[in-house]
Amino acid sequence: MLTKDVEIxxxxxxxxxxxxxxxxxxxxAKNKDGYEQIxxxxxRMSGIYWGLTAMDLIDRTSxxxxxxxxLELIKQCQHECGGISSSVxxxxxxxxxxxxxxxxxxxxxxxDNVIDLNKVVTYIKSLQQKDGSFFGDKWGEIDVxxxxxxxxxxxxxxxxxxxxxxSAISFVMKCNNLIDGGFGSRPGSESHAGLVYCALGALSLTxxxxxxxxxxxxxxxCERQLPSGGLNGRPEKLPDLCYSWWVLASLQxxxxxxxxxxxxxxxxxxxxxxxxxxxxxxxPGNLVDPxxxxxxxxxxxxLIHEYGDSYDSEATAVQMTKLxxxxxxxxxxxxxxxxxxxxxxIKMQLLKL
Amino acid sequence: xxxxxxxxxxxxxxxxxxxxxxxxxxxxxxxxxKAFQMREKGDNQNALSxxxxxxxxxxxxxxxxxxxxxxxxxFKSQVQCKLETETxxxxxxxxxxxxxxxxxxxxxxxxxxNKSKSDETQNEFEILCENELELTSSCLLKNPKSYCxxxxxxxxLQTMEKPNFKREIMLCNQFLEMDERNFHCWDYRRFIHDFAxxxxxxxLQYTLRKIxxxxxxxxxxxxxxxxxxEAHIRGVLNFCDHWEKEYNLVENAVxxxxxxxxxxxxxxxxxxxNHGENIISFAESxxxxxxxxxxxxxxxxxxxxxxxxxxxTINCPYDVIDIEFENEVKSPSPQWFSxxxxxxxxxxxxxxxxxxxxxxxxxxxxxxxPYEIRDSKLLFPVDFTADTLxxxxxxxxxxNDSFERKSxxxxxxxxxxxxxxMEPDNKWVNLxxxxxxxxxxxxxxxxxxxxxxxxxxxxxxxxxxxxFIKTMDKCSPIGVMKSRGLTCxxxxxxxxxxSFLDLSQNGLQKLSVAFNxxxxxxxxxxxxxxxxNISEGFRLPMLKVISLQNNRxxxxxxxxxxxxxxxxxxxxxxxxxxxxxEQKIPFEVVQEEISVQxxxxxxxxxxxxxxx
Numbered sequence: 001m002l003t004k005d006v007e008i009x010x011x012x013x014x015x016x017x018x019x020x021x022x023x024x025x026x027x028x029a030k031n032k033d034g035y036e037q038i039x040x041x042x043x044r045m046s047g048i049y050w051g052l053t054a055m056d057l058i059d060r061t062s063x064x065x066x067x068x069x070x071l072e073l074i075k076q077c078q079h080e081c082g083g084i085s086s087s088v089x090x091x092x093x094x095x096x097x098x099x100x101x102x103x104x105x106x107x108x109x110x111x112d113n114v115i116d117l118n119k120v121v122t123y124i125k126s127l128q129q130k131d132g133s134f135f136g137d138k139w140g141e142i143d144v145x146x147x148x149x150x151x152x153x154x155x156x157x158x159x160x161x162x163x164x165x166x167s168a169i170s171f172v173m174k175c176n177n178l179i180d181g182g183f184g185s186r187p188g189s190e191s192h193a194g195l196v197y198c199a200l201g202a203l204s205l206t207x208x209x210x211x212x213x214x215x216x217x218x219x220x221x222c223e224r225q226l227p228s229g230g231l232n233g234r235p236e237k238l239p240d241l242c243y244s245w246w247v248l249a250s251l252q253x254x255x256x257x258x259x260x261x262x263x264x265x266x267x268x269x270x271x272x273x274x275x276x277x278x279x280x281x282x283x284p285g286n287l288v289d290p291x292x293x294x295x296x297x298x299x300x301x302x303l304i305h306e307y308g309d310s311y312d313s314e315a316t317a318v319q320m321t322k323l324x325x326x327x328x329x330x331x332x333x334x335x336x337x338x339x340x341x342x343x344x345x346i347k348m349q350l351l352k353l
Numbered sequence: 354x355x356x357x358x359x360x361x362x363x364x365x366x367x368x369x370x371x372x373x374x375x376x377x378x379x380x381x382x383x384x385x386x387k388a389f390q391m392r393e394k395g396d397n398q399n400a401l402s403x404x405x406x407x408x409x410x411x412x413x414x415x416x417x418x419x420x421x422x423x424x425x426x427x428f429k430s431q432v433q434c435k436l437e438t439e440t441x442x443x444x445x446x447x448x449x450x451x452x453x454x455x456x457x458x459x460x461x462x463x464x465x466x467n468k469s470k471s472d473e474t475q476n477e478f479e480i481l482c483e484n485e486l487e488l489t490s491s492c493l494l495k496n497p498k499s500y501c502x503x504x505x506x507x508x509x510l511q512t513m514e515k516p517n518f519k520r521e522i523m524l525c526n527q528f529l530e531m532d533e534r535n536f537h538c539w540d541y542r543r544f545i546h547d548f549a550x551x552x553x554x555x556x557l558q559y560t561l562r563k564i565x566x567x568x569x570x571x572x573x574x575x576x577x578x579x580x581x582x583e584a585h586i587r588g589v590l591n592f593c594d595h596w597e598k599e600y601n602l603v604e605n606a607v608x609x610x611x612x613x614x615x616x617x618x619x620x621x622x623x624x625x626x627n628h629g630e631n632i633i634s635f636a637e638s639x640x641x642x643x644x645x646x647x648x649x650x651x652x653x654x655x656x657x658x659x660x661x662x663x664x665x666t667i668n669c670p671y672d673v674i675d676i677e678f679e680n681e682v683k684s685p686s687p688q689w690f691s692x693x694x695x696x697x698x699x700x701x702x703x704x705x706x707x708x709x710x711x712x713x714x715x716x717x718x719x720x721x722x723p724y725e726i727r728d729s730k731l732l733f734p735v736d737f738t739a740d741t742l743x744x745x746x747x748x749x750x751x752x753n754d755s756f757e758r759k760s761x762x763x764x765x766x767x768x769x770x771x772x773x774x775m776e777p778d779n780k781w782v783n784l785x786x787x788x789x790x791x792x793x794x795x796x797x798x799x800x801x802x803x804x805x806x807x808x809x810x811x812x813x814x815x816x817x818x819x820x821f822i823k824t825m826d827k828c829s830p831i832g833v834m835k836s837r838g839l840t841c842x843x844x845x846x847x848x849x850x851x852s853f854l855d856l857s858q859n860g861l862q863k864l865s866v867a868f869n870x871x872x873x874x875x876x877x878x879x880x881x882x883x884x885x886n887i888s889e890g891f892r893l894p895m896l897k898v899i900s901l902q903n904n905r906x907x908x909x910x911x912x913x914x915x916x917x918x919x920x921x922x923x924x925x926x927x928x929x930x931x932x933x934x935e936q937k938i939p940f941e942v943v944q945e946e947i948s949v950q951x952x953x954x955x956x957x958x959x960x961x962x963x964x965x
Contacts, residue, residue: 179622210664261804349696
């Protein structure tokens with residue numbers, strides 16, 4: 001059987017192209033009538049969060065220069081029920097509610113009366129079900145992603161106590177699988193690295209990580225690394241750059257980031273850059289987008305700041321030190337710059353080994 | 354934008370493509386705007402046919418599905434209204450008939466007419482739902498991984514009167530034929546299975562068929578493991594009766610393709626269930642909502658009280674302490690310190706008074722604790738002659754979780770060994786054998802699978818720690834784990850009583866926060882490791898002496914030791930730390946070399962430790 005993987009060709013980029021990414025994201029934000037912006041309008045709020053966070057990590061938010069416009073959009077997107085939609089005309093959803101709160105936090109505008117925070121809290125509370133799970137919106141889809149969105153949103157607003165935390169966690173734990181220690185989207189679902197991240201984020205923000213088998217799950221997570229250095233989300237799948245975030249952040253929450261090979265993953269991440277346009281794609285040679293651009297930069301941030309200072313060579317040491325000075329440290333749970341989380345003094349549990 | 358290759362084209366082609374795209378885009382945008390306008394006006398006529406092609410183009414526009422659901426619900430309530438009026442009319446007719454002289458034939462006829470009329474109304478709704486299902490099938494063919502579409506299909510099914518579950522299972526079969534790993538479809542299948550309360554044995558049969566078709570289908574192996582767990586818990590079957598057969602199945606799979614990881618996960622799971630016997634306790638362990646005290650340590654010399662729990666909390670669960678003196682009881686408000694940062698399993702406090710006391714009572718009055726506490730009140734006598742008293746309530750459970758050493762029958766082990774002889778470079782068989790047979794396999798694994806070397810090293814360290822803890826003299830305050838290749842420390846809470854620890858000649862790369870658990874440690878020897886940095890959060894409250902000779906520290910490293918407030922002496926021979934350190938350091942830095950023997954002679958502890 002052939003391993004499902006990609007080949008990292010020597011011609012793929014090796015250096016981190018910071019300015020190109022800044023340019024790519026700035027252009028993307030400006031080009032509001034572009035094909036992609038219109039067809040992807042249904043996730044615009046999250047899109048803004050991806051671009052803004054990526055820019056903040058490389059300290060280039062000034063290039064975006066449309067803060068007031070975005071705050072206005074968020075205001076327009078809050079509905080009577082309190083929830084926030086992806087864009088004007090679309091319906092409120094917990095995914096976009098979290099994105100909006102993250103954007104407001106990054107812009108330090110959470111208390112500027114852009115949105116009615118009490119209503120946001122009421123909305124999130126209204127989505128919690130008897131078994132502790134959360135609906136994504138009033139139409140009843142249940143997913144551990146929404147549990148994370150609810151808990152992360154309320155943590156950022158410092159109002160976590162307003163939901164039933166015990167039942168919320170009991171639902172998250174029902175999504176835990178014994179075969180690999182991972183988490184699926186609902187009780188009984190197969191483990192998936194993205195959902196592992198959501199579950200661990202929820203457990204971290206509520207301080208309940210001791211419930212899980214960190215070694216078993218950590219092993220499953222480091223088994224996601226393929227010979228190319230890239231990470232996949234489930235066994236026997238192709239690598240994808242976004243797992244450089246879901247898997248790495250999960251391992252960092254478990255205190256086991258060093259279980260993957262840093263040099264190999266760095267090579268994979270840099271290979272996913274587009275030298276011409278800037279930005280990152282899911283795999284080397286594919287089309288770039290803001291989603292993968294954020295998770296490429298976020299993955300690099302964890303690898304340079306949190307992996308440790310033992311380098312195999314002088315060259316690696318030089319490369320890492322240089323990157324450390326231009327990419328900010330990211331928080332593994334909330335996927336936002338750590339300095340903001342420190343300022344807000346948000347408590348979370350992180351395991352250490 | 355997953356999996357879309359960037360293709361280089363000529364400028365002309367690119368322009369053509371762009372125009373085509375823009376055209377499509379305009380068209381889509383116009384349709385979307387129109388739909389939103391109609392929705393706002395409440396003008397829903399043709400809305401279903403207008404939004405269908407938009408969703409065919411872009412099935413992830415969740416708001417359009419919401420709009421359709423609103424229309425469907427409206428229609429449903431109209432139907433129900435109609436049905437109700439029809440029922441009222443029917444009963445009215447019936448009561449009229451009661452009064453009228455009886456004419457059997459006409460009565461039957463009008464009943465039938467009414468019935469067919471309500472059937473027709475009901476049918477209209479079912480047809481609407483059928484159309485909706487058809488739309489979702491078409492959308493799924495275009496994008497089989499759209500969350501919105503699968504959810505809409507589930508919603509329609511729950512809204513219908515008579516859903517055809519058999520057809521839904523067929524649909525799942527079809528989509529899993531196209532992509533056997535599509536987790537959206539597997540989840541939908543599980544939804545149908547639960548919603549329709551289908552036979553669990555049929556699902557077991559299905560997973561077996563899928564596995565036999567292709568051993569490399571982790572989704573099926575996984576589903577099979579979860580079905581067995583569910584069936585065992587529900588009493589549908591006893592998994593112990595099936596274990597052997599399952600083992601044979603997976604053994605067959607790993608012999609067919611030893612490099613395929615999917616069956617190896619199932620193999621590992623089977624081992625963990627211990628011939629099926631542990632399947633329930635295994636499942637229950639994660640559901641436990643209880644927090645319990647594992648250990649209390651009182652150190653007389655330092656007047657330090659330490660509590661160790663099995664779970665972390667943000668505040669020490671015991672918020673009230675009663676201290677019993679000879680003739681009075683005091684309840685000072687406790688100032689607990691966390692061993693780690695915000696959350697910790699280990700909490701310690703120092704009593705401010707010198708006067709001897711007889712007992713301590715710990716109480717939990719906190720109602721907001723995220724767990725149920727096993728003992729909300731505990732009394733500990735501390736009237737003893739030793740220096741340190743340890744109350745142990747529960748042996749560290751984690752010690753049973755050594756490299757998950759599991760048992761197999763002789764011939765099963767022989768088969769695995771035989772497989773390794775045929776495939777000596779196969780990591781999976783070596784990994785399986787490491788958990789059954791011989792930890793030395795971990796060494797080979799580092800060579801076979803170097804990208805996960807840190808994992809294997811840490812697991813080796815875990816075994817070393819377990820062996821050390823199992824064999825150590827629990828009454829000695831001195832711990833020595835020299836040259837064992839340690840890269841990290843596991844189960845530090847089993848070593849809290851130590852006041853002297855020698856970890857020299859190991860493979861440690863940093864002084865991690867995990868060491869913070871060693872609350873009573875006064876002398877820490879870490880010579881000849883590869884330590885490059887000391888974690889920001891590293892903090893040992895009783896630490897007086899630390900020896901870091903022959904590591905890889907630099908001049909910045911020392912200031913992070915400031916958080917150890919009792920630290921007096923640091924030995925740093927053999928690091929790249931300059932003499933002229935400008936930072937203010939409240940401890941003595943010794944540049945001269947000192948031998949471990951001398952360190953032990955000078956700082957060795959003779960504390961007496963007593964267990965209760």
